[in-house]
Amino acid sequence: MKFIGIDLGTSSVKLLLMNEAGEILNSVSREYPISFPKPGWSEQNPIDWYNETIKGIKDLIKGVDKASIKGLSFGGQMHGLVILDEKDEVIRPAILWNDGRTIKECEYLNNEIGKDKLSEYTANIAFAGFTAPKILWLKNNEKESYDRIRKIMLPKDYLAYRLTGVFSTDVSDASGMLLFDVKNRKWSKEMLDICGISEDVMPRIFESYEKIGTFKADVADELGLGRDVVVAAGAGDNAAAAVGTGTVGDSKCNISLGTSGTVFISSKEFGVDSKNALHSFAHADGSYHLMGCMLSAASTNSWWMDKILNTKEYGKEQSTIGDDAFGNNHVYFLPYLMGERSPHNDPKARGAFIGMTMDSTRSDMTQAVLEGVAYGLRDCVEVARAQGINIQETYLCGGGAKSELWCKIIANVLNVKVIKPVSEEGPSMGACMLAMVACGVYKNVEEAVTKIVKYSKSYTPDEQIVSRYNERYNEFKMLYPALKDSFATMID
Known part of the structure; x- marks a missing residue:
């Protein structure tokens, strides 16, 4: 069949x-x-x-x-x-x-x-x-x-x-x-x-x-x-995509790096984020989930590469960024090219590079774009953690997950183990x-996941890099509030 x-x-x-x-x-x-x-x-x-x-x-x-x-x-x-x-x-x-x-x-x-x-x-x-x-x-x-x-x-x-x-x-x-x-x-x-x-x-x-x-x-x-x-x-x-990565049942996490970026947390029980920064939705396995969504994720990288750098050689641009650069970049990027949803709920927010100096390089800005998305994802994760949800590992899917550099950055910015499924197909x-469950091949979604979903590679955070990224994230958190009013005046 x-x-x-x-x-x-x-x-x-x-x-x-x-x-x-x-x-x-x-x-x-x-x-x-x-x-x-x-x-x-x-x-x-x-x-x-x-x-x-x-x-x-x-x-x-x-x-x-x-x-x-x-x-x-x-x-x-x-x-x-x-x-x-x-x-x-x-x-x-x-x-x-x-x-x-x-x-x-x-x-x-x-x-x-x-x-x-x-x-x-x-x-x-x-x-x-x-x-x-x-x-x-x-x-x-x-x-x-x-x-x-x-x-x-x-x-x-x-x-x-x-x-x-x-x-x-x-x-x-x-x-x-x-x-x-x-x-x-x-x-x-x-x-x-x-x-x-x-x-x-x-x-x-x-x-x-x-x-x-x-x-x-x-x-x-x-x-x-x-x-x-x-x-x-x-x-x-x-x-x-959560079904495709095995994020079913209780308290599992999946991050999707597609056009948008999402943090998806499965739950057997219905629950609502008290601050309404995360969405409370029904899940495809018959239960529920909480989700944070940033509107521009992998699309920020394609915008930077295709429209600004005018290149399709994504890997070449990222190859100059080594592990020693993690947490040492003083250039920041706010990834709000289409406004932002979680946690700011601000369609007037806009993208911005901040912190450039005369010695800032093309690589610094490329790294800032990848890190800006990771910081945005951490914004969502921190809301979940404030609700008492202990996220120690996450599955990762979407086009952006093909970048090993980005996987490492996300693992260290979020301080979680990142696990990649064998298949990167996600939603399909x-x-x-x-469809298999509907046809009776498997009795429910969890059984289908157990039989089908396999995992390939994982990325474990490094304690020293995590410490450096914590400092950078605390600086990143200050930027949107400082610019919010300015963003509002830019919109007709």
Whole structure:
């Protein structure tokens, strides 16, 4: 038996073909454009997602016995607002997770509705990237589009709808909408009322590993696959990546270095961060998790390399940075290129280099970019530690995890053992495993993890380097508060 995992990312869709033993048989990636209509805005055309996914599936299964493919599922970029009209046509480009236009709407939700009420209704407060503030933004700024809404869905759920005709979402992805009662795993009537929408326009909720349906006849025929291929609900990309790295059960941690950076802590019990700096979401394994999210992680490095240094030789740029440089860099980088979510919740925050002198080098600045992301991740980890969560080791996945230098920096900045899974596929691998559970190959997600997930390399922090980085981190922590008011005046 074979299974397809689809990771609907921000820059591309990544597809994985895997058998029930966890062997990767093929992988395909297809890119699509992203637009930034205004500073801080971020949009994509959902039709591009679907078209590239269909092409990707065809490439993925070339030469494969089509009858052997039994299931498919998803990991997808979270929070994006996809809206359909009465003809099931996309009304406008999707507003993405890293879009910061909803400053006024978040202020209204957090200050007028109140953070206590929002936390009571959804276990979370309003962040600019969440879906509910986007709906209010439409109501306030594009009333014609708002009035045409007949279906509201998340990015991966648009794919599921096009493939199966089933209007669905899963609990992990729904948790990031600020419309979902996380504790009770149902839509929040109070939040729907605040946004002026009815439950009729919201999808049916499934657990991530549950079957939602099978391929529509025309889709199955186009792909040459059986009409009985099981499609599972799937999960938000971070929950799917957590499954792919084995971060299930209680008190395990996964850090993802993708376009965004996340600190993901699994929990058997529902819990809320008292300061609302971390998100409290449902997990793809049927339980819960806390998550801190920084909006720019590996994307800061690609920005620095591609747009500023104008190079694709990432390894060459990093090769000049030795272990003796760890904790000795006096150049700092604030990685807030798209604003910041955890823990600052400030869409007005911006990136900045600080501390340069006449002897600062290109390598110092490259190192500062990597360290800035690590410090941002530590901000999230420190919030968790303040809640009594003892994080001593973490799994690490995402494109940034391919850099051994970055792995070492993160281990020492966070003072945790960093463990890399054998597979770096993350969300697409987790999606395959969710499809296997939906097909009955494994009785639950934890069993699938035990059978499939393996680990390769680990990085242990060095006590002396940790001590130096503690000093640097304490300096880094002072920078955002000092610049916050200045950032606010930069935004129109």
